[in-house]
Amino acid sequence: MSAAVPPPRPPEPIPDVLAPARLGPVPLRNRIIKAATFEGVTPDALVTDELIEYHRRPAAGGVAMTTVAYCAVAPEGRTQRAQLWMRPEALPGLRGLAAVVHEAGAAVALQLGHAGPVADARSNRLPSLSPTGGFNPVSLRRDRAATSEDLERVVRAHASAAQLAVEAGADAVELHLGHNYLASAFLSPRLNRRTDAYGGSLRNRARLAVDLARAVREQVGDRIAITAKLNMTDGVRGGLSPEDSLQVARWLQEDGSVDALTLTAGSSLLNPMYLFRGEAPLKEFAAQFPLPQRIGLRTLGRSFLRAYPYEPLYLLEHAQKFREALTLPLILLGGVTDRDGMDRAMAGGFEFVAMARALLREPDLPRRIGQAPDTRSRCTHCNRCMPTIYTGTHCPLIGTR
Structure with missing residues (x-):
């Protein structure tokens, strides 16, 4: 007599996006995360009252966790000089920020990374690093090709920054492996033309990303959650492909170095x-620069700020392939603005969703969605918030209908 065939396992219940959840060791009140969006309110590269208020609002508005961006791990790793970077002098302000966010009922994450070729060397008064060196369109100067000693220092700096995050009372860190910042630039075949142990094969190109994630895990263990923001694709010819990105994600999963991945796309350097999708605010960006650069941006900027149509959950198709291949918890980013989109993400197997622009206009949107599931975001996806990073990131449409 043949053995009885066990009945099929019932499908896992679809989680409620507004129910409590866990991210690694961290309990969260729901599954909605405020994504990192550069705040533009740290003129001395330290926490300010404005930065604290920036994160208090979405915390009070119902997100489970808010992400402080962008906490550079080294002074030359800032996108520009007026940007927070992790050193002991930053601790008192970060502790104050964490206390305020916790008082509002949310957790706080610090996004750690090194801008690499996205750094403005002219503003930082320090050479920017890139995989191969060459002319940098951000600073209009030449990047310096990072040496192996530079990269080992950057790995150690991530571990030190994560330790400071623990001491600051943060609940999580997010490692920035996207948007052609340093680790992401190394992943890109277009930007990384090295022939040493950091170039050539995907394993070599992924070495920096994998090493810094391991170093952070070794430093902090399970005291806080560790996530990573990983490009699924650079969105440029010759850049990181979805297939290569998925392999990098598998290596991070096998290492156990991260508790979740935020899936992103695009290049701050090239595309x-x-x-962001939606309108490209070229005129508003150009207005932030002196006259010669303003004319150049107005004339040639469309080749850099290309417009892509906006649609809800616009990264879902790419992300679904990662969901099918991985067991690691995944955070869906891109066009999450209402309860319907959140429920679709949960039904698709994603553990968390991340919101950004919609929270600039309505930081209380998650709370209102909980009260009335048919609530619709008032964000128009005009992207006119993007150029406000130079004066304090905000929605310029607040107060309009």
């Missing part, structure tokens, strides 16, 4: 609108 930023691939991430």
